Amino acid sequence: MDLRTRKTRRALRGAFLEMRATRPLEKVTVRELCERAEISKATFYLHYHSVVDLSRELQEAVVSDIVSGLGETGGPLADPRRFTRELFLAFIEHADEIDVLFSRGQEHALIESVERELRRRILSASPELESDMRFNMLLTYQVHGSHATYMRYARGIGDEGRRDVVDAISEASAAVASLW
Template sequence: MDLRIEKTERGIKNAFIQLRSKKPLEKITVRELCELACINKSTFYSHYRDIYDLSDNMEEELVRSIINSISHPEYIMEHPAEFTKELCFAYLSQNTLTMIIFSGSQRNNLVDRIETSIKEMVFQKYPDCREDAVWNIVLSYCIQGAYHTFQRNREGDMNTLIEVIGRLTEGVKGVYEYTLMDAVHPPR
C-alpha cells in the first residue's frame, strides 16, 4: 500500500476512535471526522462510503485481530476450557479498542461477529458439524455465554473469572455428549 494512503487511513481511523470514544456512532458526522483527521470530504469518500462503512471496516479488523490471536481455534471442540481461556485473553488484549468501537448500539456486534468467525473456522475443520443442530447450539452457548459472563464480571479477579468460564464451557461439552447418548439410547 502506498505510504500516503496508509497514513491517510491511519488518520481517518484515529480520528474515528477519538470521536467514537466521546459519542455514539449515530452522532458522528463525516464533516467533523474530516476536520479532526485534517482531510477533505472527497478524501474520506475515496476510502469509505460513509461513517457506517468505516465503522464496519474497523469492527471487522478488530474481530480479525481477536480471532487471529487465538492459537488453537479447534480447541472449542476438543478442549473447550482451554479455548475459552484463549478467547478471554484475546478479548483482554483488545479491551480498550473493543470498548470504544463496540459501544452503544454496536455493543452486541462483537460477540455476534466472533461467533460467526469461530463457527466458520470450526466448520472448516469439522464440516459435519455445520448441519449438526446440537453442536451449533453448544457453540453459540459457549461463545455467547463466555463473552457475556466475561463482560459482566470483569471487576473481580480475572484469573478466577477465566477459570470458572473455562470449567463451565468444559461442562457444556459434557451436555453435548450426553445428548448424543440420548439420541442413541433414548430414556425409557
C-alpha cells in the same frame, strides 16, 4: 497500498477512534471526522462510503485479531476449557479497542461478529460440522453465555479477579460440553 493511502487511513482511524470514545456512532459526522483527520470529504469518500463502513472495517479487524489469536485450539468441542480461556484472554487483550468500537449502541455486534467469524473458520476446516447441532449450540453457548457471564462478573475488578472469572467460565464450558 501506497504511503499516502496508508497515512490517510491511519489519520481517519485515529480521528474516528477519538470521536467514538466520546460519542455514539450516529453522532460521528463525515465533516467533523475529516476536519480531525485533516483530509477533505472527497478523500474520505475515496476510501469509505460512510462512517458506518469505516466503523465496520475497524470492528472486523478487531474481531479478526481476536479469532486469529486463538491459535489451533480445535474449537469448542475438542477442548472447551482451552477454547474458552483463550477466547477471553483475547477479549482482555483487545479491551481498549472493544470498549471504543463496540460501545454506545454497538455492544451486540461484538459477540455476533465473533461467533460468526469463529463459525466460519471452524467450518472451513471441518465443513461436516455445519449441520452438527451439538457443535452449533455449544459454540453459541460458549461465545454468548460466556461473554454475558464475563461482563457481569469481571467488569471493574483487577487482573487476578478477571483471571479467576475466566477460569470459572472455562470450567463451566468444559462441564457443559461433557454433558453432550
